[in-house]
Every structure is written in C-alpha cells, then in structure tokens.
Amino acid sequence: DAGVIQSPRHEVTEMGQEVTLRCKPISGHDYLFWYRQTMMRGLELLIYFNNNVPIDDSGMPEDRFSAKMPNASFSTLKIQPSEPRDSAVYFCASRSTPGQANTEAFFGQGTRLTVV
C-alpha cells in the first residue's frame, strides 16, 4: 500500500480564495482524521470520520472550514474564504477499528498551506 496520500504537498493562495485539501486513506481503514499543525498551537485535531461519517468536528475552527468524505477512499478539507492565519501544515491520518491488527494511525506527508 502506498500509505496515506495527500495532495497538494504545497499550496500558496491569496487571502479570500477557496482552498481544497485532499486525502486518500489506506485501503481498508475505516477512520480518517484531519489535523492542523502550527508552531503556536501544535497538532490540533480538526475532525474525524468513521465509515465516512463525521464523528467529531469540534476542532473545526470556524464555519469557513468544512470537511467531507464522500466515499471510503477520499476526503476533502475545504477552507472558504481562506485567511493568513490558516497558514499551517494540514495532516490526514487513517487507521482501522481497534480490536483489529495495526490500529495505530498512519499519517500522510501533509499539505503545507500558505495564505498570503
């Protein structure tokens, strides 16, 4: 398996523009997590899904942020409109249900977002 795949790896956009980050989890994993990492706030959980259903989105900072998981192999995190303070590295991670083997979370390479 190629692991968790995120795209793009880098994104530079102007304030006010819509940004869409993409994630392909590991096949067979039924949990998907979106995290944001900044120097100031560390690693924050934004939202996570189980079987494509959002379970906890309490970490989503504002209504400008939205996430979807239309199927088991794809998720998006959208920011509209983007602001400079959204600049961060966004990580996607996936895992299988506890009780099965290999239940740690596997992380993608991240998307480094810069909003200017």
Added chain:
Amino acid sequence: AQSVSQHNHHVILSEAASLELGCNYSYGGTVNLFWYVQYPGQHLQLLLKYFSGDPLVKGIKGFEAEFIKSKFSFNLRKPSVQWSDTAEYFCAVDLGSIKAAGNKLTFGGGTRVLVKP
C-alpha cells in the same frame, strides 16, 4: 474528554546522553497509548504503541516506553541518543473503544529534542 500533557517543550542534550520524555493523560478508563516522532520537514511516524499486556513497550530505533497506570503516565526513554534522534516527539492517546466516539486520537503538545553532535 481525554487530554494529553507533555511536560517538556524543548530538550537539548549531547550524543550518548540518556533521554526521558514525560507524558501524562487524563482518563480513568482503558486507553491506547502511542509515541510518534516527526523528523524535520517530515510527517509523523509511529515509534511505539501500547494496547495491553506488558507495560514496558519496546519500539523502533532503541526507544522504549513504560505505562504506569497508577500515574496515568507513558514516558518515553532511550538510553543513548544519537544526533539523528533530533526530532519532535508526540505522545497520543485514544480510548480504544469499539465505539467511534471513543477513537478520537488526541495528541500532546510535543517535545522538541535537539541532540548536539
């Protein structure tokens, strides 16, 4: 809700020194515990994990961690560090539940470790 605390934000040490990073969590029930490492410019990778059984867990690259339930702790150790261990280390916890709501994987604030050659 569970939370994770890592006591040291920054650690600087010399090669061959011993390393211990503290991690405490706040949840009284069954937990799964993890240590992840993030090398500069890279994504998080698993160092080791604890689900059940022997509370002394051995991971990759000579790292180990000890789960002490009475102290709600899961400290990471390495007897002799190398320059290549320079990285940020994250402790994480989830409730290990079969219910989806219990699988919120929560991370501590991280500890930046700098190993001087």
